[in-house]
Amino acid sequence: MSTLTRHLNGACETMGMYGRRMQMPVLGEVAVPPPDKLAYYAALGLLAAVQVIEWPMALVITAGHLLADQHFSGLVKGIGEAFQTA
Incomplete structure (x- = not known):
């Protein structure tokens, strides 16, 4: 091949x-x-919801992963x- x-x-x-x-x-x-990506995005949302990370940072990380994928x-x-x- x-x-x-x-x-x-x-x-x-x-x-x-x-x-x-x-x-x-x-x-x-x-x-x-795919389910593993959905779990990753849900975890980012949860971290932002409990204020471990700020919402703008969660959005930037998510946008970066979406662009990379x-x-x-x-x-x-x-x-x-x-x-x-x-």
Whole structure:
């Protein structure tokens, strides 16, 4: 199996994790993150609710993780790494 194929398969698995979608009344169709990510975001919300961390800090951390976990970032990274090794 080539490097490109391995990375593309990994990207497809990542996209499959976000394959669950939910219909929200105001927002429309929204992708639901995997359970481990939901638990992480819930823990951040709980820490902010009991004032262990401030709300702005919780929002910045959450935004950073959402940006880092964008749906297609794995695909782009996989293609880039495959071109580097070729």
